[in-house]
Structures are given as structure tokens and as C-alpha cells.
Amino acid sequence: MADPLSQRQSTTGDDLELLLSTLPAAIRHAIGDLGDETNLLEIVLDLGRPPYARYLEGEVVLRATEVTNAELQLVVAGLGEFGADNRAGIPRTLHRIACIRNRQRGVVGLTMRVGRAVTGSVAVIEDFVKAGASILLLGRPGVGKTTILREAARVLAEQGKRVVIVDTSNEIGGDGDIPHAGIGRARRMQVERPELQHSVMVEAVENHMPEVIVIDEIGTELEAQAARTIAERGVQLVATAHGNTLANLMLNPTLVDLIGGIQTVTLSDEEARRRGTRKSVLERKAPPTFEALVEIQSFTRVAVHSDLDNTVDALLRGESVAAEIREVDDDGDVHTSTDSVESVVSDGPLGGFDMSINDVLERRSAAMSKMGNGASFGNGSSHEAPLRRRTGSRPRNQSAGPHQKVYPLGVSLSRLREAIRETGANVSIAERVEEADVLLTLRAAFRRRPPELRLAESRRLPVVVLKHNTVLQMEKSLRALSKGSSPNDTVTAALSEAEEAISQIHSGRQSAVDLTPQNPYIRKLQHQLASDQALESVSKGREPNRRVRIHAG
16 A cells, blocks of 8 residues: 555655666566565665565565575676765665675675655655754654655755755765755765764855755764754754654763753752752753754654753653644645653653653763763763652651552562652552552553453452653652542553454454544554554544544454
């Protein structure tokens, strides 16, 4: 099935025949027989293994026989020279070919990515681009970051702005000395070696008087510093960086300077009481290099953080902030909604840790302090003491409430005990599910559906699902329990409804079921539940009536 974006955009000169012409005849014919060239993403050739192609909908083995060394050398002969980054191309095309070498520098594998200039791909963030805002694009490999970057350069150049592209791997403007038509009137500066990208960025500003600089893959501290220098000179930046989400950037000590850097600050006793926080807190050091950050989540969906400085500040305070979700439907219309930054962040690199941003930053801060390296992230240093948790007895005027036993599933016992001390909740920790009044778990554990969770549900125990494995989250839940309420009644009911729908579809009673409208976070959990049960799901309708439809694949 064609990507919905392709129905409203046009591909200009993908030059696919030039890429296919470098392949052995048998592999080329196999791709032609599949007849789905518009959705072709990559061709992979590894010595001694069958070749395969990657499409939008999955991988397809092209033949049963293995790729030979002679076939690999035939392909390499039809390409341009490989650079220091082991990438090559075909002159005046956007295709990118990356090689894998053996210890003798011989080529033993090729990843041939199809490059396309897609007009209209920047429409989902065109308002930010044309307004002159500096924009940072994040997203997993192959999601379309470079395609949007290329189209942004063309659109800005057509506006009459002086646009210079710093093209380290020739992926934006194509291989060869003459850039691809997909960048329009924008000028392109090539980079001799990847480690020189930062110096070429500064050279572009000093020598060519650009109004806009376009950069692909900011990945080092020197490049982050160069980007800040450019932004401080009043030049609009449109760039991509390594990482999928804002959380990746906040946890990356090399690139965190792009969002202002993070440092530890020690507050006075009076200020800590006024804020209601600990004495040592994390704060942003400087204004972000970029005014907006865009997480490209799929070909049809992005999350936009338009007020980046306030967003980072709020996350460091442990608050949840709304991100603007923009989705393109099958008709090419862009629909906007809001989603919690916290929910987007938690499904990033933190999911495997079951820890919050603050937890990871605090641990890193404390470790750096112990090593004598300060406790700041980005440029500069700080020598504040490691962060300390609050200690003490039950807060005054805190109602103990009826005694309840909590069974922790995947939850830190030491943090739970601290949360019980801090809140003064009349709660004890149960050793077995059968003894518990409430089950306390994390989102990651809830999705895995372990036996303890199924047992708790069969006994109709309340299940409290924490977003993060932090003392603050546990305190909020314990206070809610003390008041006789559960913060996750809505989540539990929504997931129970999804499980019932999945059961009906698996039994053949229904082929598709529409669930009750929910907020974006709950819909995300319902989608995950359907995927875990090998079913398809899609969101339908508009906010606030947007809902999940689960159906058989």
C-alpha cells in the first residue's frame, strides 16, 4: 500500500534506474518483478548471504543464492569513490551507498539507500521554516529527516533567501560536483572529511554571507559549538541530530548544548522551601541553539516542541508539558492535537531503564561530582554537591488513611520505602500478590503482562501504573490511595476494553472493533497492546473523539 504522504507529494527525479543499473542482472530483475519500486527504501548485499530489499512494509529476499565477491566488486565499480565515512554515491543522484569492510579494507557488504527529492514533504512544518525559526529535526534512521531537510532548503531558496547546505556525506545535494535539482537554488558546500564538518559550518558563515544554514547529522561537541556560534550570528539553522526524541538530547552530554546545556544548582534553604524542591536541582544553563524541535515519529506524524526553552525547563522540574502532534491523513490534510511530552519521552531510550530523565541526569551528575569532573552537561562546568533525596518523618497534617498492602511489580523497593516515609501513607509492602490490596507497577512491566499482573487482575485488585520509577511518581500514587482513589482507573478500564476487543477478534466474533475515545497517551497503550497480540490498529476520528480501531491484519 502506498504511503499516504506520497498521495499528496510528488517525487522529482529519484533516478532509480541509475541505482538499479549498478546491480547484477539477476538482482535487478528480481526487484523489477516485485513491481513496488515507489516504496523501495534500501537494497542490502552481504557477501555469502542472499540479497534482500527493504520496503516500507518490510523486507523481501530477492533470491535464494548467495552474493558473490565478483558481484560486489561489479557494483562497487559502478559507484563513485567511497569517502572516509565509507559512503559513496552516483553523480547527480541522491542515492547513498554505504559499505562494510573487512580487516584488509575490502568491501564485504553494501547498503544501498534510495534517495528521493519529495516536494511537499516539508508542508507539515512549513510555517516554522518560512517564519525564519531555527529548527532541529530528530528521528530514527530512514524516517525521512534528510528528505525534509532537502525540501526545506529548496523552499527557503525559492523565497529568495541565501541558503547554504553543509553536505558532509553528499546526501542532501547528491554525489558529484553539480548538486541535485532537488535543492533548488540553494548552494552546497561539500566536506572533505567528516571530522571537518564543524569548520566548514563556520567557514560557510564567514565566507558566503548565508541567511540560512542547512546541516545534516550534528553529532559531535565541536559541531554543537559551531551550531551555537552560527545561531548567535543571527543565521537561521535547519538541522538534524543523532537521536529520536527530546529525551535523547537531554541525556546526551555531547549534544545537550543544543538545547542550552544542563547544570546542577544548589538553592538556599528558603528558596528550596519556596519551590517545594530539594536544595540541589537541575537547570538549563543557556538559551537553546534552536527555537523549535521536531520529533519525526513516522512518515505521517511529527511531534513539535515550539517553545523549546520552556519545555526543557518544565521537564527538568519534573512537570509534564504538551507537545503539538501533527498528523497527515490519507487526503493530505494536516491535523493537530496535543500529547504529553512525558509519554513521548518515556517510550524513547528510557523505556529499557524504567527511569525518568531526572533520575538519569541526577545519577550522572552525582557520578561526575565524585570523579571531580563537575556536574554539568554541555560546555562549562559546575562543582556542586551530588543531589540528595529528602529524608524525614511523616509530613504534618497528612492523613494516614486505611491500612493497605501494596505489591510492587518492577518497582524500586528502596524508592517505594522512601515514598512511604515521605508521604506517611498507612501502607506496607506485600510479599505476594495474594496478600496485596493494590498492585503497583511500571508501564514497561504492564505491557509485558507478567503472571503476577494477570493474577492481580483475576483477583480484581486495583492496578496502579506509574509512568516513571521515581519517588515523586510513587508519592503521588500513594497520596491518591490514601484518599481512596486510584490515579489509573481510566487507564485500566481502557486497556480492559482493548483486551476484550482483542479476544473477540481472535475468537472470530468480530473482524474489527472501535474502542471508546481516549487521550493520546491511552491510545498509545492500546496500540501497543494490539501489536503485542499480533493485531493491527489505527486511530480514527478527530480530537476529542479520536479512538482506536483494532482489526485483524
